[in-house]
Amino acid sequence: MNVSEKNLTYLRENEAAEMLCLSKRTLQKWRWLQTGPRYTRMGSAIRYLKSDLESFAASGVSS
Numbered sequence: 493m494n495v496s497e498k499n500l501t502y503l504r505e506n507e508a509a510e511m512l513c514l515s516k517r518t519l520q521k522w523r524w525l526q527t528g529p530r531y532t533r534m535g536s537a538i539r540y541l542k543s544d545l546e547s548f549a550a551s552g553v554s555s
Contacts, residue, residue: 500541501541501542501543502532502534502539502540502541502542503539503540503541503542503545504537504538504539505519505520505538505540507540508529508540508545511542511545511549512529512545512548512549519531523538528548529544529545529547529548530544530548531544
């Protein structure tokens with residue numbers, strides 16, 4: 493896996509929640525409040541870029 497492939501690793505909602513040590517419901521609430529980590533909608537599915545989650549966790553903020 494090269495660097496560009498690593499940066500394009502998408503995680504499902506449950507995987508993102510586990511990575512951030514949060515519940516899925518917290519991520520859902522943050523999306524509704526338009527806060528939290530960036531996400532992508534793929535049809536009806538929600539996906540999070542792993543690199544976005546890493547940046548979000550490193551920033552230590554929830555907005």
